[in-house]
Each structure stands twice: as structure tokens, then as C-alpha cells.
Amino acid sequence: MRLPQMQKLLSLSALALAFSASIANAATVNVYSARKEALIKPVLEQFSEKTGIEVRLLTGNGNALLARLENEGENTPADLFLTVDAGNLHRAAEADIFQPITDKSILSKVPSHLHGTDNLWIGLSLRARPIFYAKDRVDPSELSGYQDLAADKWDNNVCIRSSDNIYNQSLTAALIEHWGVEETESWARGLVDNFAKPPVGGDRDQIKAVAAGVCDLAVANTYYLGLMEASSDAEEREAASKVAIFWPNQTSFGTHVNVSGIGLTKHAKNKAAAQQLMDYLLSPEAQQWYAATNNEYPAVEGVEWSEPLQNWGQFKMDDLEMAVLGENNAVAVKLMNRAGWR
């Protein structure tokens, strides 16, 4: 009595699986995304509405998603992998989970220094990591660049978050490229000496610390200032009004920027739909939303910046090959370990 029932159930569910698989193949694209749901889902929904292609999304930590992709190997359901920070993108490329993007219309939309090695991935947006200063205590003419953070003048006066954070790792990786390992290490030691407080909290906390008078200078990504300026909390808005952005190293290599980017997986089963989605993400309307929703800079040139970005002004971005940030990442982490940057 029991066994036939079981068999029926099994064959039914097998049938259902087969159906769902074949339907899924018709018009879906599967995305693994390290960018949070709230910052990506709306634009994916728009794409589905326009094209009728269903997008299935899995968000998570970039490294963990990468481990999942590696283990799933050729059976992976993922067609696209979207992650933030060049270091993470580079790691994914090294892990051999991407295939080169060949579609010229996609590649030509984004400047070539924002492409991964062999076009294994492509940048979607840029985030800048400048210096923030207290408007009432610091004269910006005293500042010139990242090197100031290690100068004796700012002893006990700099706030920055932990070196666990990939933004700091990438910044250090970029400086290694410009200055070399030795100079960067002595810079890191000087910076650690200048810490006003232990490197705890997120970027937003560093900006708030400047506003509260804990330190005069802080390093943070600009979009946190954008979030604070638009906050529903009056105190946050007030804190934001007390700090200003200084764009470092404008006469040399430029302000450090980083990317969020996307790549086609090596074993993508829905390649055509995936390419269509990438193309859409680089269209002016998607770019504008994608960048504006997190106060980032669009990767496609000529797309209008959101209002806060326009208010912060134009600046020279470091146009280092993004792949370099990834290549230098492990060296950077070890250097920070040695410098005592927790």
C-alpha cells in the first residue's frame, strides 16, 4: 500500500522538477549577487518587465558566493556573478569561474581600465574613497593627499575603520602600486600612529566621529555621506553638515576609486539572456538608477550623476587598472598585519 504511493509521489515530483527545469530554461537568468537585495532587485524587476525574462536572485557575501560557485563547478545554476570591489572580482577571475565577455556593444560602453583582465568582468559603478575633514577645524589647503594621513601634524587625529574591510585593503593595494611596498608600509605605520581611536565601526561611524570631534580627518566611501545627508534622523543630517570631502592627490594619481562589477560565469546555461541583462545594466536608465540608489558614480560615461554627487563636485579619479587592486590584495593585507593596523 505504502510503496506504490511513494512511487507515485516520486514520479510526480520528478515530473514537476523536469517541467520546472524546462520552463526555467525558456526565459530565466540566474544571478548571484554580493550587492544587497535592496540595491539590485528593483532594476532586475524592471528588466523582467521589459523583456519577459525572469531573473532569479541569490544575494550573499561575495567570498561565500564565490566558494559556492567554485564548488558547484559546471553544475552551477548561476549565469552571472555580481560583486563589489575589484579585489573580489579579481579573486573570482583567478578562481576561473568567469568566461570572457565578447559582446562588443557591452564592452564598448565602459572605459577599458574598468574591465577585468581578458574582459572576464566589467565595471557597473564606481565608489570613491576620499578624505573627510571637519569644516570648522581644518583648512583644506593644509591637505594634499593620502600621504597626509601618516604625517605627524595629524597625530592622534585620524579615524579609519579596520583593515578587515576590503575598502581599506583596496586603498592600500592601490597605494602599493603607486608608492611601492616599503613606502606604503611606512605610511601604514604612520597612519596607525595617528589613529584617534581604535579602528572600529563602519565608514559612517568614522564620518560621525569627525562631526563629534573625535578626530579631524577620516577616510570613508562617499556614499555613506550621501546616506547621512538623506537620513530621516535629524542628528545624522546635522553630523553630515559638519564634514566636507577633500579629494586627495589631485595633482598626482588621483582619488582612489573602486568598482562594483559583473561577469558571465564559465558554465552559464542562459548565456543569451545573461548578456541581455548585462547590456541592460549598462543602459543609461539602469545605470542612473543603479548608481544613484547607492550614491555611486555610474561606470558608463555621460550618464548623469545624482544630485549629491554633483554637489560634491568633479574630481580626478585614479584610473589604475582595477585588476591591479586584486593582484595586490594579499600583499596589502600582510602589510597591514605587520603595520599593526587591526
Added chain:
Amino acid sequence: MLSKWRQISLVASALMLGLPLFVIVAALLALPLGGDFTTLSHLWDTVIPEYVRHSLLLMLGVAVGVITLGVGTAWLTTSCRFPGQRILSWALLLPLAMPAYITAYTYTGMLDYSGLVQTSLRDAFGWGYGDYWFPQIRSLGGAIVVLSLVLFPYVYLITRATFLQQSATTLEAGRSLGLSPWQCFWRIALPLARPAIVTGATLALMETLADYGTVQYFGVTTFTTGIFRTWYGLGDLTGALQLAGLLLAAVIALILIERWSRKQARYDQRNPRPAAPFQLRGSKAWLASAACWLPLLLGFILPALQLTSWSIERWQVWTDADFWQLAWNSFALAFTAALLVVTVALWLAYGRRQLPTKLVRTSVAFAGLGYAIPGLVIAVGLLVLLSGADQMIIAASESLFGWDPGLLLSGTLFALLFAYTVRFLSVALQTVQAGLAEIRPSMDEAARIHGYRPFQVLRAIHLPLLRPSVLTAIILVGVDVLKELPATLVLRPFDFNTLAVRAYEMAGDERLADAGPPALMMVMVGLIPVILLSRAMLKSQQHALKEQDFVPVTA
């Protein structure tokens, strides 16, 4: 013959659950066999001593914290009568529903230099930064306080159950010999409750060791930080697994030391009459009341108020259907996982009790080690295993039927449930074993002599007596699964989110107010089982006590 098969199946199932841990152990063992030492030796020279020091201090602090809070409140609410005692006896479990990292967020929101407290102080006295001293919440001390406040209910819950079952005659003997309530506590109740206290504290400490959210947010570099830093920062997953292997070794050592110190002492006892409570009056009653309300206030009420205020700020979210879907996902997942884990724990604990061979005991102990390993590390171990199994299934299916079934094990809810079982088996196992330990072996023997078959012994004798511990295990595991984040994040299927994932994504972006509604919802979903079951449990405990026949103390 039968017992031989039983033994094999027990060992096999325990080892199955230990498989992800084997991946970690394998990474460590691969070292002497020509493995790569460079990462480990770099870490050893630079940061590991600090990680170890911080981890030890953290554990020491949390141990003192949870034992003081847990045992103190458990003793006061069981042996004394004072205003609020009845409410407190179940309300003290509430901090369990609060994930440690959420409590950390709320306290940072309140106590940081830009938080409400310090801002008001500065405004009130016209101070600037540096003019006054204020404890830094984001510190080792802060982490100890937050973890103690969230984890003490483990000790409270298990110790309380023991205090309730402690023989009235022993305590009364003490009192008749002229011991004061305090002396009764120190000289009789506390030593007798030692196994329970140790079980609770071990759970709290294992959770502390595996914690990443809180320590990372507070910038305290512990051993777990090292594991993640090696993986994320150096991109060296093998190195990270090696560190996890060292952590595993430390946990095994901890457990062995505890076992060895307990030696052969036996503590099983049951008594029909709960000891007559001390009726506290006047200032003593108020003091006792305050001593119990304080941890509840700090561990639950204040953070919950903060979450509520954030949730009101973001009220629109509550009208969103997606949001309720998240709540349902979380609840269904937690409930299924709790039933599964407790069933497995019962099966293993029973096997261990009936066939206490060295092999069975060791493999069951091994299966329970997952609790001290960060969820993410377990998830990775599991990913490696399940992907391998999937590949075999796909290859077999393609050669037999010419059909690719896709990933059946990894990337489905199966993987998630497996991970929860590995991670939280220890919670269920310890609780169920603590319950089993109180059923004296002579009861089994008496029943067997009367011709009961093992299964009948289980139904007629063990299940009624075990009900409190089984319920406790279900609550603890359910609430743990509800709060679980890292493994869920890695192993969940497409388009499947939970409250913890949503709260984390928002808080990780430093949008604390947006993290409010999912966090509050998580607490509320967790509250329902905690309240319902803790009340049912108390009732059944009292019930069981009444039904028991008189048994002399054997300790």
C-alpha cells in the same frame, strides 16, 4: 547481533553529521603532509597571539558573566518568593530571542559617542569630545557585556530545571542544621547543580567562540576574526580552514578537561516535593526583584525598545507582503529544523545511553562539536561535500537516464537543514542528555525486569520524564536557527530570504533603522515559541515533580 547493527548505524549517522568537520580536520592534517605553511606562519608571527589572547579573555569574561547572571537569577526565581517572581521565571528567557549582533547594534546606537546618551550628556553639560570619560562600547569589555546579556538564559534555563528538581530533603536538612538561605545556595544547591551549570556555560562559551557578528562589529579581533580575515582578506580558504581546525582542537581540549574534572561523579536525583521557597520581604524582596529585572531590562527590554522605535520610523515596511513572506520563511525553517535536530539528538543520545561503548560515545561527541565552529565554516565544509555528492548523482543520472537533474543537495533547503543539524546538534544533545542523566539507570532496569521492551521503556518512562528537556531543546534550537545568519547566507536557494538575512543586509550597510523591522519581527517570531513553550515546560516540570514517587538522594 542486533546491537552490533545498532552500533554501526549510530556511529555512521554521527559521523555523517561530523562530515563537514572532517573537511576542516583534513585541512589541518594536510599540513604536516607537505602542506603550505606560509599563511599560517605569517599569521603566527603577526596576529595570532593577539587573537588567542582576546578569545581567551572574551571567554573568561562571558563565563563569569553568564554564570553570575544565569545561576543567580535561576536560584532567586526557584527558591525565593518576591514581587514579580512569577513573571520573571519565564521572562528571563526572553533575551534568547535577541540575536547578539542585533543587541550589539542597538547598544552602539545608544552608547556610541554619536549616540543618544553621550550626545545628551554633551548638550546638558556643554562638554566636547575628550572632556569627559565614557566607557567605549565597542571594545572587548563591551563584547563581554553584550554576549553575557544575550547568552545567560542558557545557564538560567538549564540550571533552573535542576534547581526545581533538587531534593527538598537535602535543602531542608541543610536548613535544619542552621544554614541561612545563602549558605544553602553555596553549600548545597550550587554544588549539586554543577553539571547543569557547566552544560549551560559550555553552550554559551561555544556560541561565544563561534560568534563573528558581535566581535566584528565591535572591532574585537578574536580567533574567528582571524579565520575570516584569512579567507576574505588573504583569499586563502585553506588557511582559514586550518585556523578553524585549530579552533576545533581547542574546543575538544575544553570538553575533555571538563569531562575529566567531573570524573565519575553522579548527580541524578529526583524528588516529589519542591523545597519550600524562602519568602522574601521588605528590602530583601526588592533587591532580589531588582537583581532579576536588571539583566532582563538590559538583555531584552532596552534593545527591544530601540528596535521598536526604529520600526516605527520605518512603518511602511510592515505593509509589505514580501516582508511577511520573510517572516513565514524564517518561522517554517526554524520549526522544521528544530524538530529534525531534536529527533536526531534523541536518537543519538539514546544510542549513547544504551550502548555506551567508547566508539559510540566518541562519535556522538564528535557530531556535537559543530556548535563552536562558525556557521560559515561549517557551510563551506558542507558545500564541498554536497557539491561532490551532487556531481556523482548527476553523473550517475546522466549515464543511466541521460537526464541531468541539476543540483539536488547543494543549493536546496536540504543543504540548509543539514547545516543547521551540524551546527546546533550540540544544543539539543546537551539538553536531552542533561534530561536523560536525571533518569536514574535503575528506572530503566526496573522496567526491563518487568518485561518492557526498550521502545516501551522509552514511551512509558522516558518520554514523560524527558518532556521538559525535549521542549527546551526544541525552543533552543528553533530560536538559534531563527537567528542563524552565516550558513543561511551561503547555502540558501534562489529567491529565498529570511529575517536574519534582511536585517543583516541592512545593518551591514549601516542602515540600522532599516534593520529595525526585520530584527523586531525576528524577535517577535522567536518570542512566541519561547513564551509558549517555557510556560508549558514549567507546568510539565511541576507536573512531573508531583507524579514522581519518593526517591532518596543518591548524589
